[in-house]
Amino acid sequence: MKTRRVSGSEAFTEALRLEGVEVIYGIVGSAFMDPLDIFARAGIRFVQVRHEQSAALMAEGYGRAKGVPGLCIGQNGPGVTNLVTGLASARLNHTPVVVITPAVPSTLMGTGAFQEIDQIDMLRSVTVHQVSVKRGERIGEAIRTAFRAALALGGPAQVDIARDFFYDEWDEPELKPFQYRTDGRRGGAPAEEIERAVTLLAQAKSPVILAGLGVVRSGATGKVEELAQMLGAPVATIFQHNDAFPMNHPLGLGPIGYQGSKAAMNVVARADTILALGTRLNAFGLNTQYEIDFFPQDARLIQNSHDPLEIGAQKPIAAGLLGDCAAVTEQLIAALKERPVSPDLAAVKAMVAKEKQAWEAELEAMSAIDAETMHPRRALLEIARALPQNATTVLDIGNVCGTAAAYLRPERPGDYLGAGSLGGIGVSYPTAIGAKMARPQEPVCVIIGDGAWSMTLQEVMTAVTEKVNIVAILMNNGVYGAERRNQYDFFNERYFWTELDNPSFSDLARDMGAVARRIADPAEIAPALAEAFATEAPVVLELMVDGKALSEPYRRDALRHPKRHLPLYQN
Structure with a gap:
């Protein structure tokens, strides 16, 4: 050589x-x-x-x-x-x-x-x-x-x-x-495991598919759609992976988990068989939400992951399908063609449509709020309506950002980048800059709270220097919302170190060279976003929202009401 x-x-x-x-x-x-x-x-x-x-x-x-x-x-x-x-x-x-x-x-x-x-x-x-x-x-x-x-x-x-x-x-x-390398993709699952899974699916009366990150990464969304049609199975997406299957599909339910889709969680709760594709079934994403304990304890679980340590780790399985998600889905489709099932697809689609319509009406009712200070749900409703169809949206962690899960309905895999399992605060703006540089011809925006923004706002200068025309939607409510909500629920409304004394972030962004605008009227959101996505420079839209209007805490099992024994710390 x-x-x-x-x-x-x-x-x-x-x-x-x-x-x-x-x-x-x-x-x-x-x-x-x-x-x-x-x-x-x-x-x-x-x-x-x-x-x-x-x-x-x-x-x-x-x-x-x-x-x-x-x-x-x-x-x-x-x-x-x-x-x-x-x-x-x-x-x-x-x-x-x-x-x-x-x-x-x-x-x-x-x-x-x-x-x-x-x-x-x-x-x-x-x-x-x-x-x-x-x-x-x-x-x-x-x-x-x-x-x-x-x-x-x-x-x-x-x-x-x-x-x-x-x-x-x-x-x-x-x-x-x-x-010296391949693309890292793995093959399918062993034939005997596919046979076991197909036997269970053929026997199912109310199967549901859960689609996770592996569906996105392996490009399996189209194959999952074909499989869902064959089984008559509604498809819900895993927490933080709204883009694994489109909610606008007749079988698409939207995300389970924190501030997700009630339609998804109601249907999943009634399933007798769950096919979890491309997911480790993160326990956090299975927590009770909207008072719905939605993961059925008696359902037979068929789980697919590329990692053998993830299969069966969170929930007991009836069958485990180790392998690349797309390859495994193809195997299931091929096997079901040899053993066809005959679901009442029209009835399943009608049930899904009814659940989604009920949830849409409820979500609209809780969001269409006219208030002196903009309600964060109203802001999210207007944002979701105004986003371009092909926009990539990056989400930070936090109360308002977490609530966005119910509103964002990406149609393409890869268009929804959640905060991820680390749940780091402030990580989304740099992450979004990287995503925009990977997709320079497509619109990219980030939804971030003011506490998170304070941690990495210096990277506006990087976006300006590098001419990365990213749109930051800054939800400024003057508090660390997730922790504020915990203090409301668990500390008898004793608020400590959750208030933020902020400067004008839009003024700071302009000083760094970005285009910036402060918005207090929800009617201004749609035109501001249209203008922002047409701008060549980085844009910061500072939305002034109500810090008293907070969604549910991320998890009610993580804190307890405090007990104080010493006199100094009582009352």
Whole structure:
């Protein structure tokens, strides 16, 4: 095999170029300045963020939106410690990310050198694979291994490189991605498990399909639709994955879980057989909601996941289907053609339509509120009506943002990026910047609360510098809403450290170079959004909503009414 002479920086950059890397997020640092010098010649865009936490979050947003690994890098020591939140989010969201962690010189490792920490040990719990480069000539191999791992394992893969290795020289061959990895997709489930599942489905009187992240990632939505038609099975989506199946489909019910669709939860509660596709069935998303304990305890559960550790972990199963969601769904379709069932599809669709109509009427009634201070539900109703059909929406965590689940009905897989299982506050704006850079021709917006906004608003400057025309919908209610609601329910309305004394965020955004507008009238939301999505610059729409109007707490089982025994703390 033909080789060529390279330096460490060239081997590093070439490995990225041959993988087709377009963007890498970080802040300039001396530890990787040598390769950074040649990124532009390789066609790699370096996006300088204002905080490395945002670099990892942007890489995660890019990876979630594009389906290829997003890349981030940090200066050794403090730059790397700042990446942890974004990497943890990517790991729990199964997002492919490659994180580069330049280290102190190899000759100083273990001496307590300036900015030295054990970067491998620190990131072990937030990565799916780690490579520590021990010799400069292994840099290219390490990068290739990281891409293989990020795609195959679905999460962040770390490459740790002593900074002096970028100056080493050696001869190495040029390898294209097809020579060292696949796309990471797995095959289907064992034939006997498919047979067991099909037997259960054929016997079902009221089957329901739950569609999760695996449906989106494997491109299985169309196949799930075909399977649902064959079974006469309504389809609900898993919490935070509204885009796994369209609610406007005659069998689509919308999301279960926090502030989801009552239609979905009522139908799921009556199921005798549940087919859970592409999901680990996160226990948080199965919590009682609207006083509906919707996951039926006696239903037979057929669960599909790509991870064997997830199957049966949350609920007892009648059959487990380990494998790629799309491949497994195809297997079920093929097997059912050999053993056809005859559902009354018209009756099922009529039942679904009736449930959805009832829920739509209830949601409309609780949202069409004219008040002196804008009700957050009214704001969400107007936002949902005004969003472009092909918009990608990124959600932060929080009371108002969580309530948005009931209103947003994405029609395409990948258009709804929830806060994810980490539930980090403030993560959504950088994530949305990454998603917009992955989908530059499509509208991307983020719905975020004022507490969350305070944590990463500095990245408006990054969006302005990089000309990322993202639309931020900032719900300013002057409180940490989720915690405020907990204090209402569990602390006898004693409010402590949940009020926010905010500046004018729209003025701040304008000072950073964005287009900004403060809105207090719900009638202004639709025209403001239309104008925002037509604007080439980043836009911040600051919606002033009522901080006293809060939805249910995220979970009533997480807190208790306090008991105080010592006189000092009573009353």
